[in-house]
Structures are given as C-alpha cells and as structure tokens.
Amino acid sequence: MGAVKIGLEVHISLNRNIQTKMFCGCRLPTGIEPNTNCCPVCLAHPGAKPVFNKQVLKHALKLALALNCNISRHVIFSRKTYFYPDLPANYQITQYEFPLGVGGSIDLGNGKKVSLKRIHMEEDPAALIHPGGVSDAPFSLIDYNRAGAPLIEVVTEPDMESPDEARLFLKKLLAIVEYLGIYDNATGTMKADANVSVKENSYTRVEVKNISGFREIGAALNYEIVRQKQEGAIQETRGWDAEKQATYPMRTKEGEDDYGYISEPNLPKIEITERMIKEAREGIPELAHSKAKRFMEQYSLPSEDADVLTSEIELSELFEKVAKHIDPLLAAKWLKKELLGILNQTKKSLKDVKLDEKQLIVLLKMFESKKINDRTARELLEKLISKRFDVEKRVKEHNLKAVSGTSELSRFCSEAIQENPKVADDFKQGKEEALNFLVGQVMKKTKGKANAAETKAIIADLLK
Numbered sequence: 001m002g003a004v005k006i007g008l009e010v011h012i013s014l015n016r017n018i019q020t021k022m023f024c025g026c027r028l029p030t031g032i033e034p035n036t037n038c039c040p041v042c043l044a045h046p047g048a049k050p051v052f053n054k055q056v057l058k059h060a061l062k063l064a065l066a067l068n069c070n071i072s073r074h075v076i077f078s079r080k081t082y083f084y085p086d087l088p089a090n091y092q093i094t095q096y097e098f099p100l101g102v103g104g105s106i107d108l109g110n111g112k113k114v115s116l117k118r119i120h121m122e123e124d125p126a127a128l129i130h131p132g133g134v135s136d137a138p139f140s141l142i143d144y145n146r147a148g149a150p151l152i153e154v155v156t157e158p159d160m161e162s163p164d165e166a167r168l169f170l171k172k173l174l175a176i177v178e179y180l181g182i183y184d185n186a187t188g189t190m191k192a193d194a195n196v197s198v199k200e201n202s203y204t205r206v207e208v209k210n211i212s213g214f215r216e217i218g219a220a221l222n223y224e225i226v227r228q229k230q231e232g233a234i235q236e237t238r239g240w241d242a243e244k245q246a247t248y249p250m251r252t253k254e255g256e257d258d259y260g261y262i263s264e265p266n267l268p269k270i271e272i273t274e275r276m277i278k279e280a281r282e283g284i285p286e287l288a289h290s291k292a293k294r295f296m297e298q299y300s301l302p303s304e305d306a307d308v309l310t311s312e313i314e315l316s317e318l319f320e321k322v323a324k325h326i327d328p329l330l331a332a333k334w335l336k337k338e339l340l341g342i343l344n345q346t347k348k349s350l351k352d353v354k355l356d357e358k359q360l361i362v363l364l365k366m367f368e369s370k371k372i373n374d375r376t377a378r379e380l381l382e383k384l385i386s387k388r389f390d391v392e393k394r395v396k397e398h399n400l401k402a403v404s405g406t407s408e409l410s411r412f413c414s415e416a417i418q419e420n421p422k423v424a425d426d427f428k429q430g431k432e433e434a435l436n437f438l439v440g441q442v443m444k445k446t447k448g449k450a451n452a453a454e455t456k457a458i459i460a461d462l463l464k
C-alpha cells in the first residue's frame with residue numbers, strides 16, 4: 001500500500017449530442033450572457049415541475065456500460081438538501097440510494113486498474129463567481145444559466161497513489177467520454193472533488209472540493225499532500241482556490257446523513273429495460289483501449305505509439321486516414337513525434353488547429369518518396385498547422401525539392417570532399433565525426449535540401 005491514497009468524484013457535464021437541460025426545456029449549451037437561459041423549472045419557482053430529459057439517461061447508460069458497471073434496474077431520483085445560493089430549490093436532484101451503475105473500473109494502462117464505486121446522474125447547480133478569488137472576493141455573482149444542466153458523477157475507490165495517477169485517471173476518463181460522443185472538452189468541464197489521505201496521519205481523510213481540469217488536479221493534490229505531511233490532518237472538507245493555488249478550510253466533514261435525502265416526488269420511477277441497455281451497448285464505438293490493440297495488430301505499431309495515437313479520438317482518426325496512403329509506421333512516427341511536438345510547443349490541440357488532412361497526406365507522401373527531405377517536411381508541417389495552402393505548389397514555387405538522386409547529390413559531395421581534404425583524411429583514419437562535418441557542408445551547399453542519410457552514404461562511399 002502506498003503512502004498516499006486518493007479517491008476522486010468526477011463531475012462531467014454532458015454537453016454533446018444533447019439539446020436541453022436535465023429537467024426543463026432550456027437549451028444546451030447554456031449560453032454566455034449570464035442569467036439569460038433559465039426558466040421557472042431551473043429557477044425553482046413554486047409550482048414548476050421537472051420533466052426528465054431521457055437523452056441524459058441514454059448518455060449515462062453508455063458511459064456506465066463502457067466502464068463495465070452493474071446497471072441498476074430502475075432510476076429513482078432523490079433530493080439532496082442543502083442551503084446555498086447556487087441552488088434555488090435548496091435541494092439538488094440527484095441519484096442517491098440507487099445509482100445508475102455500481103462497480104466497474106478504469107484501466108490506467110500502467111498495470112493498474114482503478115475501481116469505481118458508482119456512477120450517477122444529477123443536475124448542475126448554478127455557477128458562483130468570486131471576483132478576485134474565493135477568499136478575497138468582496139461579493140459573489142450567481143449565473144443560473146448552468147442550473148439544471150446535466151452532469152454525470154463518477155466516484156472511484158481511493159485506489160490512486162499519486163497526483164500523477166489521478167491525472168492519468170482523468171485522462172483515461174476524458175478519452176472515454178469523448179469517444180462516446182457525450183462530452184466536448186472545448187466547451188465542457190470535468191471537475192473533481194478529491195479525497196486525499198497520507199500514511200503519516202493514519203490516512204485521515206480530507207476532501208478537497210472544486211478542482212477544475214487537468215492542470216489543477218496535479219497542483220491541488222501536490223499542495224494538499226505536502227500540507228497534510230507538514231500540518232497534520234483532521235477529517236474536514238477544504239476548497240481549492242485556483243488563483244492562490246492553495247486549499248483552504250471549508251467545513252469539518254458532514255456525513256451523507258446531513259443532506260436529508262428524500263426521494264423526488266415530482267419524478268416518476270423509470271424502469272431500465274433490457275432493450276434500453278442493448279441499444280446503449282450498440283451505441284458504444286470502439287474505445288481507445290481496443291483501438292490501440294487493433295493498431296498494434298493491424299499496423300504493427302509499437303504499443304507506446306498505439307497508446308499515444310488513440311489517446312484522442314481525432315488523432316486516432318487522422319492516423320487511420322494517413323496510414324491509408326503511406327507506410328503506417330512512418331505515419332505513426334510523424335503524427336506522434338512531429339505533429340504532437342509542434343502542437344505541444346504551441347499549446348494547441350488537434351481540435352483547435354483545423355489541419356488540412358488532404359494536404360498533410362500530400363506532404364507525407366512527398367517525404368516518403370524523398371521528393372522533400374525531413375527538414376523541409378517539418379517546416380511545411382509547422383506552416384500547415386497555422387494556415388491552408390497547396391503543399392505541392394509551395395514546394396515548386398519556393399524550390400524546396402530535395403537534392404536527391406546520386407548524380408546531383410554526388411556532385412555536391414565530391415565538392416565538399418575536395419574543399420576539405422584534411423577532414424576527409426580524418427574520416428579515412430577512422431574519425432566518424434568527420435563525416436558529420438562533410439554532411440553539414442553538403443547541407444549548406446544545397447540550402448538544407450539534401451537528404452542527410454543519403455548524403456552520408458554517398459560520402460562514405462566516395463571515401464572508401
């Protein structure tokens with residue numbers, strides 16, 4: 001058992017392929033102008049009654065099945081009572097005694113599986129905005145646009161043993177909900193509450209609330225682990241202040257009893273039929289894990305490449321399109337190393353850049369057939385990420401064609417040898433690095449358009 005135990009409660013907004021909020025007709029996405037997308041139901045006016053949006057159940061069922069949960073026979077909603085300005089009814093409609101799914105797990109791919117306790121549906125409360133940070137804000141603002149938006153909560157066992165594992169868990173979960181087409185990370189949020197305990201304090205459980213997204217989860221958990229080791233821990237609930245990058249005490253921990261759960265009298269019990277389960281199962285596409293396996297078999301990719309290329313659905317689809325036209329191993333290398341490298345540098349995702357796939361294929365084909373060298377290909381790829389252009393035309397217009405083929409390249413190689421007789425001698429004496437110098441000279445002469453490997457081979461041959 002590790003020295004740190006972390007369990008997560010992850011809230012995922014359902015924001016793809018869904019048109020309205022969970023219990024009313026207000027549209028999704030919830031809109032930007034505050035308090036313009038709400039109605040008597042999501043504002044909890046007296047007498048307004050909720051009607052369940054069954055699309056929420058369809059999405060949730062797909063996720064619960066994809067995570068291998070045991071599915072409940074019926075849906076019964078409960079009221080979780082607490083008093084807070086983000087909750088106009090003073091209760092949140094959620095699932096308590098009978099969650100949609102129990103059990104299940106997520107494979108982290110590092111030899112570890114994180115077990116799940118449960119997965120259930122609930123409504124999102126309104127958004128509270130604290131200008132200047134939670135503890136310093138002179139006032140709070142409330143935006144009810146988000147009130148009643150559908151959420152899925154995934155609760156894990158305290159199986160994770162480091163902030164890195166928690167991040168990896170979120171990454172895997174993100175890939176699953178994106179593959180399922182129920183979540184779009186560009187407009188949605190994945191928020192986590194984490195329970196963290198350390199061995200030094202006999203695993204006294206501290207809950208940290210309101211951690212948004214990937215960057216924050218590592219920071220919040222690292223902060224909390226250090227804090228607990230230094231200060232000790234009492235059983236309590238703390239909040240994460242992203243602006244101060246610190247946790248702060250909220251309340252000593254209440255039990256679930258304190259929420260006074262009752263079943264929601266305005267919503268009927270819904271039976272989950274075999275047919276609903278079958279339909280949901282049929283709607284589950286090939287997920288990242290199986291796709292990675294297939295990539296290894298079908299394209300003979302190393303497992304690391306297959307894992308990276310399937311980590312995002314868009315990237316996996318792009319790979320398959322490219323692999324139809326060029327050697328799959330070459331395609332994998334260029335997407336994983338060069339394309340992702342450039343995207344990481346510019347802190348963009350594949351979704352942001354709207355890459356022209358046809359031109360990418362043209363580019364890689366030209367590289368594969370040695371019409372352009374790797375340096376030119378990389379430079380063109382960098383440009384292709386920020387704008388659209390015709391790759392073939394650009395190569396012609398800017399005279400970027402590789403200097404290749406023995407006759408043309410040999411001439412440059414001979415020149416380089418004649419101009420540097422001492423270096424050539426050094427190589428003949430067995431100094432391998434002298435060869436690199438000569439290749440560099442040829443690169444200069446060809447303005448970087450020679451193929452380095454080919455040049456090396458020719459020079460070595462000439463000096464034999």
Ligand SMILES: [Zn+2]
Pocket residue numbers: 021024025026037038039040041042043148
């Ligand atoms: Zn509404």
